[in-house]
Amino acid sequence: MHIPDGFLSPQTYLPAAAIAFGAWAWAARGLRQSLDETLVPRLAMLTALAYGLGLIMLPIPGGTSGHALGVAMLALLFGLRLAFLAYSGVLLLQALLFGAGGLTALPINALAMGLAGSATALVTFRLLKPLHETTAVAVAAWLSVFVPGILVALALGLQPWIAAKPDGSPLFFPFGPEITLPAILVPHAFIGIGEAALTLLVWRYARMRKWVA
Amino acid sequence: MGGMKPRHALYLYLAVLPAPTFVHDPVVLALGLLVALACAGAERWRILKKSLLAILAFNLSVSLGYIAVGLWRGDFRPDWLLVANLRVLLMVFLGFWFVARVNLLAALAGWPGATLVATLAIGQARSFDRLLRDFRCAFASRNIVKPRWTDRRHQTGAQAVALLDKAQAQSTEVALAMRSRGAFDA
Numbered sequence: 001m002h003i004p005d006g007f008l009s010p011q012t013y014l015p016a017a018a019i020a021f022g023a024w025a026w027a028a029r030g031l032r033q034s035l036d037e038t039l040v041p042r043l044a045m046l047t048a049l050a051y052g053l054g055l056i057m058l059p060i061p062g063g064t065s066g067h068a069l070g071v072a073m074l075a076l077l078f079g080l081r082l083a084f085l086a087y088s089g090v091l092l093l094q095a096l097l098f099g100a101g102g103l104t105a106l107p108i109n110a111l112a113m114g115l116a117g118s119a120t121a122l123v124t125f126r127l128l129k130p131l132h133e134t135t136a137v138a139v140a141a142w143l144s145v146f147v148p149g150i151l152v153a154l155a156l157g158l159q160p161w162i163a164a165k166p167d168g169s170p171l172f173f174p175f176g177p178e179i180t181l182p183a184i185l186v187p188h189a190f191i192g193i194g195e196a197a198l199t200l201l202v203w204r205y206a207r208m209r210k211w212v213a
Numbered sequence: 214m215g216g217m218k219p220r221h222a223l224y225l226y227l228a229v230l231p232a233p234t235f236v237h238d239p240v241v242l243a244l245g246l247l248v249a250l251a252c253a254g255a256e257r258w259r260i261l262k263k264s265l266l267a268i269l270a271f272n273l274s275v276s277l278g279y280i281a282v283g284l285w286r287g288d289f290r291p292d293w294l295l296v297a298n299l300r301v302l303l304m305v306f307l308g309f310w311f312v313a314r315v316n317l318l319a320a321l322a323g324w325p326g327a328t329l330v331a332t333l334a335i336g337q338a339r340s341f342d343r344l345l346r347d348f349r350c351a352f353a354s355r356n357i358v359k360p361r362w363t364d365r366r367h368q369t370g371a372q373a374v375a376l377l378d379k380a381q382a383q384s385t386e387v388a389l390a391m392r393s394r395g396a397f398d399a
Binding site: 013103175201 | 227230231233234235237263264267268271275278279282283290293297300301303304305308309311312317327331335336373374377380381383384385387388389391392
């Protein structure tokens with residue numbers, strides 16, 4: 001669900017960049033202490049998997065693309081801060097190497113997918129784990145796709161109001177939320193099912209390898 | 214960009230990139246693209262082709278959607294199409310030009326955390342690509358006749374676990390090499 005460069009107004013991406021830099025600074029605090037030679041290979045492996053998943057994408061007329069994220073598996077295994085940083089790195093590489101997303105759109109993409117996606121997955125998992133662990137992982141993964149989808153759809157859908165010419169014609173993205181919300185959320189409701197299956201696979205692998213208690 | 218230090222080229226790229234978002238005149242955006250093409254040197258057409266391919270599917274879907282909705286609402290503005298597509302093309306071109314000229318890891322050299330994650334992620338992405346190709350070839354060589362769906366399912370499951378195991382083993386080696394070079398020292 002990357003937003004590409006050129007569709008977000010400076011009124012959107014500049015404040016988002018300020019928030020994202022604050023969030024990255026918060027997430028990077030104590031990073032050196034938390035990374036060791038046991039954690040780094042696992043993080044690198046799953047970050048690369050998320051990177052690969054994000055590249056298998058289909059364009060959606062609502063202004064973005066449809067693809068699995070892999071952010072839930074990062075969040076459940078490494079926590080919010082590392083997942084947010086790792087996913088931001090994924091978005092940066094995808095933008096620079098493949099033109100998927102972009103640097104001006106990076107703050108919104110990272111905050112929506114990396115931060116909100118991870119936080120949603122973690123909160124959902126913690127709430128549902130006492131009831132049924134497998135369901136908790138699956139629902140957390142599904143929501144980790146759906147909630148960022150809402151945020152991305154709103155960021156795009158608000159552009160006609162945020163930046164328009166005096167005659168009302170759009171300067172950046174032309175469609176309002178009445179188009180972006182269904183266009184992004186309907187495909188991602190299905191993509192979320194695939195994300196849930198993938199996250200369960202990785203979760204079981206992590207259990208098998210005793211990465212999680 | 215070619216003779217610059219990677220870090221300076223990164224700063225220049227970050228400074229120039231937002232400029233097209235402050236321009237809403239298609240002529241100025243087209244001029245910007247022409248200047249970028251002129252400065253990009255011998256690789257300009259390869260970078261332009263790569264940029265066009267990268268934005269093709271996405272911009273086509275947005276543009277066609279815009280045309281359809283605009284015509285339906287009786288509010289179709291062709292100048293928006295021109296501005297939006299030129300702006301996106303220019304920004305993507307600048308990104309690919311930067312990556313073609315500058316070593317990303319060298320540009321990130323002053324930020325150890327970013328270098329660490331980028332080194333590992335780029336290395337892993339390349340390993341995954343190679344491993345998947347190996348697995349595909351091995352599977353094809355073991356099946357003289359067309360494999361059944363059950364075979365494919367078993368192969369996919371085995372491949373996924375082996376892929377994760379092998380990727381972890383490889384990144385462990387990278388992490389140990391980085392440790393021996395002091396990457397984890399406080």
